[in-house]
Amino acid sequence: MKNYVQNDDNIKVVAPRAVNAGELVLLVSLFGVAVDSAANGADVVIVTEGVFDLTALGTDTGAVGTKVYWDNVNFRVTTTSAGNTFIGVLTKAKANGETTARVRLSDPS
Template sequence: MKNFIQSGDAVTVPAPANVSSGDGVQIGSLFGVANADAVSGADVVLSTTGIYTLPKTSAQAWTVGATIHWDAENGVATTSADDGGTPATDFLLIGHAVAAAANPSAMGTVRLSI
């Protein structure tokens, strides 16, 4: 197919800030997990599919199949879609929990499905 570019499982974008390998990164409505460290403005490869352990809102219990959103301000995954502001600033849907996570706990397992 002459217009195919790539599968899209990983994309190269300018880092919106300094990022470390494994960090969740949101740029507008695009979310992925950084494959390597990068300084702000440098190219970074983001994986946009797969299952990852991500930092989560500690005071939440997750069940398998729970819808997971990204709180970019705090750099955590959360079951809450509402950030308390206008709908335009609500948390970005990033996927689903694929393992239970206790309250409290610092990390959760998420299948990206955006």
């Protein structure tokens, strides 16, 4: 097919900031986890599907299935929707004090 570009689970984008491998990257409503580290403005491949352990707000708690959002100011997962972008749901319960959340990325639509 002449107009096919690529699979949508790994997408090359321009890094909106310096990112480390394994960090979530948000571009308006497109998000994914960086495969490699990249400087601000450099190309980086992001994985847009799957389950990932991501940096999270330590005081948040949630059961499996709780919706989570990306805080693009502090670069972490939170259960607070106000001012943040929906990215998926918890696949493992998160307790107070834990600074990592296991998240299944969801389609941004």
